[in-house]
Amino acid sequence: MVDSTTQEIDEILDKAVDAFHQYKTYSLKQRADFMRTIALEITALGDELINTAASETNLPAPRLIGERARTIFQLNSYAEATEAGNWMNVSIDTADPAxxxxxxxxxxxCVPLGPVVVFGASNFPFAYSTAGGDTACAFGAGCPVIAKAHPAHFKTSSLMAEAIFKAARKCNMPNGVFAHVRGASFEVGSYLAGHPQVKAIGFTGSFSGGKALFDLANRRSVPIPVFAEMGSINPVFLLPEKLMNEADSLAKQLASSVTLGMGQFCTNPGLIIAVDSEPLDRFLYQLKKEIEVLAPSKMLHEGIESNYEQKLAQALNQKGVQIIASSAGLSKLMIATATAQTFLKNPILHQEVFGPYALVIQCTNKEEMLSIAKALEGQLTTTLMATVADIKTHGELLNAIQEICGRLIFNNVPTGVEVSLSMHHGGPFPASTDSRFGAVGADGIKRFARPICYQNCEDELLPDELKNHNPLQIFRTVNNVLTKDVILN
Amino acid sequence: MVDSTTQEIDEILDKAVDAFHQYKTYSLKQRADFMRTIALEITALGDELINTAASETNLPAPRLIGERARTIFQLNSYAEATEAGNWMNVSIDTADPAxxxxxxxxxxxCVPLGPVVVFGASNFPFAYSTAGGDTACAFGAGCPVIAKAHPAHFKTSSLMAEAIFKAARKCNMPNGVFAHVRGASFEVGSYLAGHPQVKAIGFTGSFSGGKALFDLANRRSVPIPVFAEMGSINPVFLLPEKLMNEADSLAKQLASSVTLGMGQFCTNPGLIIAVDSEPLDRFLYQLKKEIEVLAPSKMLHEGIESNYEQKLAQALNQKGVQIIASSAGLSKLMIATATAQTFLKNPILHQEVFGPYALVIQCTNKEEMLSIAKALEGQLTTTLMATVADIKTHGELLNAIQEICGRLIFNNVPTGVEVSLSMHHGGPFPASTDSRFGAVGADGIKRFARPICYQNCEDELLPDELKNHNPLQIFRTVNNVLTKDVILN
Structure with missing residues (x-):
C-alpha cells in the first residue's frame, strides 16, 4: 500500500464538494436506500470479506461474522432513522401578522456540514471502519465520505470501499459521494484534517491520534468539529453486598470481559475497585483461577502487540503494583493489584493499557472508593456491581461516577455495546473529544448536520420536511407542540 | 469597578461546584420555577433598571423596555421548555432477554455539564447579559452560572445579579448557583476560560474576543465547549424582479434596518448585493435620501464608537469604495458602494464594521452575484429579497447561500431575532464557534448538557424522565417510537 498523494487527495476533495452539492439535495429515502444497498453489497462480498479480515487482523471468523452482522444492522437501522427524520429536530413557528x-x-x-473524513479503527475492521458507523451517519446526514483506510487492514477496507462504490453506482449517487484514501503516515491524516474542503472528522482509536486531529482541526483558520472516540479504562466498582453475595460469579464475568477479544475493545474493564474484605479475597482467588486457565491469542497486529507489551511493562513496573494472575504461555492475560493510595498518587496507573489487562484497586474503606471515583478522568463507561441496598448506601459514589461517564452500567459488563437509539458511546474528555455526541446509535447522525432556520419562505421553496402538508409525515414541533399534523394555511 | 481577583474567582468556582452537585438533582419544575422567579424579580427592579441601563449604554428607554420584555419572555419560555423536557432527547430501549x-x-x-461562565454582551445589556439567554439556558440544563459582567454596563449587570440572588434565595437554591464576576481586563476572562472547574462558556461579542476564548478553551488539558456568537455582515441579495417592483420600498426597509439602534446588532445588514440596473440606481437614490434625513445618536460606549470610526475609515479608504450617502451632523450613518471585483479581491471589505454602515456591491451580472455568495464567510443570516420567479431563476445562488448561513430570510430584514424554538441564531464559523448550536430559542439549553446512558438500571434508581411510568409525562422515544406512554413491566 502506497500513501495517497496530496494531489490525489485534492482531486478527491474537489469531487467530494461537487458530490456534496448534489447529494445534499437527495431525499431522505434516497439516502436510506443507498445505505441499505451498501448493506446488501457487503453481504454479497461473502466469505472473501471474512477471510481477508481474518488474515489481516488475527480476529477469529465467528467474531468477524458477528461484526459484519452488526455493520449491516447499523446501515439498515441508521437508514430507518434517517428516513424517520427525528434527528433533524424540525420545529416550526407560524406567522402572526396581528x-x-x-x-x-x-x-x-438541519443541513449537512459537507465532506466528512472517517478514520477507520484497527479493532473494528467492519463496524468502525470504511463502511462503519461514522460513514453510515455521515451518509444519513447528507455528507459525502472520504474514508481513510486503516493500514493494518487495507485489503478489508478496499473490499468495503468496493461495496460502497457498487452501491453508489446502483443508486445513481453522484460521482465523489465516497472516496477511499490510503495512508499509513501521520502526514496523510494531518493533510486531511487541515484540508479546507473537509468539514468534519470521525475517528476511533488512540488518545494520541484523536487528540492530534482535534488540535489540528481547531487550529485551522476555519475550525471544524472532530468526533474522536479515544477509549478509556472503564472502571468497575464492586460494592460490598453484591461482592459478598456473588464474588465467584463476578470474577467469572469480569475475567471473561477483560480477556474478550484479547482485551481489544475500548470498553474493556481496565480498572476494578473494591473495599478490602474476605469477599474481595474470594473474588481475587477466583479471578486468578479463571485467568490462569485461559489461553491468549494473537493480537490485531504487531504494532498493537508491542504497544500492549510496552504499556503493560510500564504499569507493572510502578511501585506498589503486584501481579496476581497471568495466563500460561505467552503470559499475556494479566491482572494486578494496587492500593487506593498507590493509584491516587500515580497518574501512570490511570492510563489505558489497551489489551487483556486489569488493575484491581483495593480500598481500605468506602471513602477511599469515593476518592478514586472523583480522581478518574472521563470514561466511556463506568460499571456498578451492586444490589439496590448497596446503591442506597453509596449515594455519593453514584453521584460522582455519573460525572465521569457516558454510560453507567448496573450489574453488566461494559464490553458489548448495543446498537440502539438509546445507546451512548462517548463520554467526557478524554474518552471523547465532544461529550455531547456519541459514536454508536442513530443519534450519531446529528454530528454531521447543523441547524438552519428559514424565515418567511414560500411553502413551495421549503425543504420537504418543513412544508405545510408534511409530505414526509415526520414528527415536528409546531408552535411548541410535537405533532405529525399538517399545517393549515 | 475593580476586577475580581483570582482568589475570589477560585472561591466562587469552589462554591459553584458544590452548588452543581445539588442543583443538578433539582427537578425540572424546580429549575423552571427558579427561572420564572428571576423574571419576576427583574420586573420588580422597575424603572431603576431602565434608568441605570439608559445611563450606562446610551440606549433609549423604549428600546430598553422592549429588551426587558424579551428577557422576561426568554426566562419564562425557556422555563416552559425546560419542563417540557424535549431538549433531553430521552430514548429508551427495553430489554429482550430472549x-x-x-x-x-x-x-x-441528558446531564448538565457543570459550572458555566457567561460573558455579557455590550449591545444587549439585558437579553444577552447577566440574566440573558445563555444564563437561562444554563439554569434550564441544570448548570450553575458565573456571569462575567460587561464593564460597559456594570451597574445594570449588578442589578440583574441582585434579582437572580433574590430569586435563588426565594426558591431555596443552593448557595453558589449563581455568581457575579467583575472584569474589565483580558486576564479575568482568560483566567475563567482556563479554570479547571469551568465546564462550558457562553459568549456574545466580537470575533477577537470569542476566538480568544475558543482557543484558550481548546488548549486546556481538558478542553471545554465555547459557544461564542461573534456577529457577521449579514448579506442581503436583491434579485432583479423584486428590485424592479419594489426598489423604493426595499431602500426604506434597508435604510431602517442598517441604522436601527445605531447599527449595533449582530444581525445588522452590512452588505447589499445586486446586479447593476436602472432599478438598482433607483434603489440607491432612495437609500441616499433615506439616510440623509436620519440623525445619528450616541453609540453604546466610547470604545464601540472609536472602534466603529476606525473600522469605517479603514473600509472607506479601500480602493474602489465610494461613499454614496451619509447622515447630516456627525456623518455617522454611512452607505458606500463597490464593484463585485473590488469586493472579491479585498478581504478587508468582508470584515464586519459594527455600526450603522452598509456596503452595496454592484455586480455586472448574475454570475458575479453568485461569486460573491461563494466567497463569503459563515454568516448569522443571509437575506434574499426576491419574488418566487427570481428564486427559480437563481437556484445556484440559493444553494450557495444555504451553505454559509444559520438563518435564511426571504423578504424581511435580518434585524429583529424572534425568540422561538424554530429560531436559529448562530451559523458557520466565524459567525459562531459551533454551528450546531444557537444562542436564541430554548434549543440553546442543549449546549450545556451531554447524553448519558443508563444500562440495566433498577426503575427506582433511574432519573424521573427515564422511569417506566413516565412521571414527568414527557415525550420519549421508546423502542424507536415517539410516545408519552408508560412502559409496562
Whole structure:
C-alpha cells in the first residue's frame, strides 16, 4: 500500500464538494436506500470479506461474522432513522401578522456540514471502519465520505470501499459521494484534517491520534468539529453486598470481559475497585483461577502487540503494583493489584493499557472508593456491581461516577455495546473529544448536520420536511407542540 | 469597578461546584420555577433598571423596555421548555432477554455539564447579559452560572445579579448557583476560560474576543465547549424582479434596518448585493435620501464608537469604495458602494464594521452575484429579497447561500431575532464557534448538557424522565417510537 498523494487527495476533495452539492439535495429515502444497498453489497462480498479480515487482523471468523452482522444492522437501522427524520429536530413557528411587531414564520431543520473524513479503527475492521458507523451517519446526514483506510487492514477496507462504490453506482449517487484514501503516515491524516474542503472528522482509536486531529482541526483558520472516540479504562466498582453475595460469579464475568477479544475493545474493564474484605479475597482467588486457565491469542497486529507489551511493562513496573494472575504461555492475560493510595498518587496507573489487562484497586474503606471515583478522568463507561441496598448506601459514589461517564452500567459488563437509539458511546474528555455526541446509535447522525432556520419562505421553496402538508409525515414541533399534523394555511 | 481577583474567582468556582452537585438533582419544575422567579424579580427592579441601563449604554428607554420584555419572555419560555423536557432527547430501549445475545435495557437522557461562565454582551445589556439567554439556558440544563459582567454596563449587570440572588434565595437554591464576576481586563476572562472547574462558556461579542476564548478553551488539558456568537455582515441579495417592483420600498426597509439602534446588532445588514440596473440606481437614490434625513445618536460606549470610526475609515479608504450617502451632523450613518471585483479581491471589505454602515456591491451580472455568495464567510443570516420567479431563476445562488448561513430570510430584514424554538441564531464559523448550536430559542439549553446512558438500571434508581411510568409525562422515544406512554413491566 502506497500513501495517497496530496494531489490525489485534492482531486478527491474537489469531487467530494461537487458530490456534496448534489447529494445534499437527495431525499431522505434516497439516502436510506443507498445505505441499505451498501448493506446488501457487503453481504454479497461473502466469505472473501471474512477471510481477508481474518488474515489481516488475527480476529477469529465467528467474531468477524458477528461484526459484519452488526455493520449491516447499523446501515439498515441508521437508514430507518434517517428516513424517520427525528434527528433533524424540525420545529416550526407560524406567522402572526396581528402581533406587534408582526411575528414572522420561522422553520428550522438541519443541513449537512459537507465532506466528512472517517478514520477507520484497527479493532473494528467492519463496524468502525470504511463502511462503519461514522460513514453510515455521515451518509444519513447528507455528507459525502472520504474514508481513510486503516493500514493494518487495507485489503478489508478496499473490499468495503468496493461495496460502497457498487452501491453508489446502483443508486445513481453522484460521482465523489465516497472516496477511499490510503495512508499509513501521520502526514496523510494531518493533510486531511487541515484540508479546507473537509468539514468534519470521525475517528476511533488512540488518545494520541484523536487528540492530534482535534488540535489540528481547531487550529485551522476555519475550525471544524472532530468526533474522536479515544477509549478509556472503564472502571468497575464492586460494592460490598453484591461482592459478598456473588464474588465467584463476578470474577467469572469480569475475567471473561477483560480477556474478550484479547482485551481489544475500548470498553474493556481496565480498572476494578473494591473495599478490602474476605469477599474481595474470594473474588481475587477466583479471578486468578479463571485467568490462569485461559489461553491468549494473537493480537490485531504487531504494532498493537508491542504497544500492549510496552504499556503493560510500564504499569507493572510502578511501585506498589503486584501481579496476581497471568495466563500460561505467552503470559499475556494479566491482572494486578494496587492500593487506593498507590493509584491516587500515580497518574501512570490511570492510563489505558489497551489489551487483556486489569488493575484491581483495593480500598481500605468506602471513602477511599469515593476518592478514586472523583480522581478518574472521563470514561466511556463506568460499571456498578451492586444490589439496590448497596446503591442506597453509596449515594455519593453514584453521584460522582455519573460525572465521569457516558454510560453507567448496573450489574453488566461494559464490553458489548448495543446498537440502539438509546445507546451512548462517548463520554467526557478524554474518552471523547465532544461529550455531547456519541459514536454508536442513530443519534450519531446529528454530528454531521447543523441547524438552519428559514424565515418567511414560500411553502413551495421549503425543504420537504418543513412544508405545510408534511409530505414526509415526520414528527415536528409546531408552535411548541410535537405533532405529525399538517399545517393549515 | 475593580476586577475580581483570582482568589475570589477560585472561591466562587469552589462554591459553584458544590452548588452543581445539588442543583443538578433539582427537578425540572424546580429549575423552571427558579427561572420564572428571576423574571419576576427583574420586573420588580422597575424603572431603576431602565434608568441605570439608559445611563450606562446610551440606549433609549423604549428600546430598553422592549429588551426587558424579551428577557422576561426568554426566562419564562425557556422555563416552559425546560419542563417540557424535549431538549433531553430521552430514548429508551427495553430489554429482550430472549435474544441471542440477551438485549440489555438501555435508557438515555441528558446531564448538565457543570459550572458555566457567561460573558455579557455590550449591545444587549439585558437579553444577552447577566440574566440573558445563555444564563437561562444554563439554569434550564441544570448548570450553575458565573456571569462575567460587561464593564460597559456594570451597574445594570449588578442589578440583574441582585434579582437572580433574590430569586435563588426565594426558591431555596443552593448557595453558589449563581455568581457575579467583575472584569474589565483580558486576564479575568482568560483566567475563567482556563479554570479547571469551568465546564462550558457562553459568549456574545466580537470575533477577537470569542476566538480568544475558543482557543484558550481548546488548549486546556481538558478542553471545554465555547459557544461564542461573534456577529457577521449579514448579506442581503436583491434579485432583479423584486428590485424592479419594489426598489423604493426595499431602500426604506434597508435604510431602517442598517441604522436601527445605531447599527449595533449582530444581525445588522452590512452588505447589499445586486446586479447593476436602472432599478438598482433607483434603489440607491432612495437609500441616499433615506439616510440623509436620519440623525445619528450616541453609540453604546466610547470604545464601540472609536472602534466603529476606525473600522469605517479603514473600509472607506479601500480602493474602489465610494461613499454614496451619509447622515447630516456627525456623518455617522454611512452607505458606500463597490464593484463585485473590488469586493472579491479585498478581504478587508468582508470584515464586519459594527455600526450603522452598509456596503452595496454592484455586480455586472448574475454570475458575479453568485461569486460573491461563494466567497463569503459563515454568516448569522443571509437575506434574499426576491419574488418566487427570481428564486427559480437563481437556484445556484440559493444553494450557495444555504451553505454559509444559520438563518435564511426571504423578504424581511435580518434585524429583529424572534425568540422561538424554530429560531436559529448562530451559523458557520466565524459567525459562531459551533454551528450546531444557537444562542436564541430554548434549543440553546442543549449546549450545556451531554447524553448519558443508563444500562440495566433498577426503575427506582433511574432519573424521573427515564422511569417506566413516565412521571414527568414527557415525550420519549421508546423502542424507536415517539410516545408519552408508560412502559409496562
Amino acid at each position: 402581533r406587534t411587531p408582526p411575528k414572522p414564520d420561522t422553520r428550522k431543520t | 435474544r441471542t445475545p440477551p438485549k440489555p435495557d438501555t435508557r438515555k437522557t
